[in-house]
Amino acid sequence: MRISPARIWRERGTRYRLEASRCRKCGRVYYPPKTVCPACGSRDMERIRLPERGRLLTWAVEYTVPEGFRRYAPIILGLVEFDNGARVLAPIADARPEELRRGMVVEAVLRRVYEDGNEGVIVYGVKFVPVEE
Ligand SMILES: [Zn+2]
Numbered sequence: 001m002r003i004s005p006a007r008i009w010r011e012r013g014t015r016y017r018l019e020a021s022r023c024r025k026c027g028r029v030y031y032p033p034k035t036v037c038p039a040c041g042s043r044d045m046e047r048i049r050l051p052e053r054g055r056l057l058t059w060a061v062e063y064t065v066p067e068g069f070r071r072y073a074p075i076i077l078g079l080v081e082f083d084n085g086a087r088v089l090a091p092i093a094d095a096r097p098e099e100l101r102r103g104m105v106v107e108a109v110l111r112r113v114y115e116d117g118n119e120g121v122i123v124y125g126v127k128f129v130p131v132e133e
Helices: 005-011
Strands: 018-023 045-050 053-062 075-081 087-092 105-116 121-130
Touching (some): 053 087
Antiparallel strands (some): 053 075, 053 105, 075 087, 105 121
């Protein structure tokens, strides 16, 4: 999916909607959405919108990051659980590792995930940021 800079600008500050797929046969939820369920092989998948807020279950911190991602180090990868039981593995932004705690509320936002300095390509994706409670 390509997103134009103008569209990014318009959507700046607005929350990004998380589209996932749910298997009608076994009930598992996948994000990003899949057309075939890896668990049971069913193709009977429905698109659902995940809630914008979930809770941080656990996380991993990566200090050694590849070229092109260094300005974002350390990269925190969090496992976020929603009220409907769906779980998403996604980067956690705007937080230092020592600020994270189990069960804290996080919110989905659209942030730049990669920038190619030579080509000027900027890729955006969903990240989660801690929410003040
Ligand atoms: Zn399934």
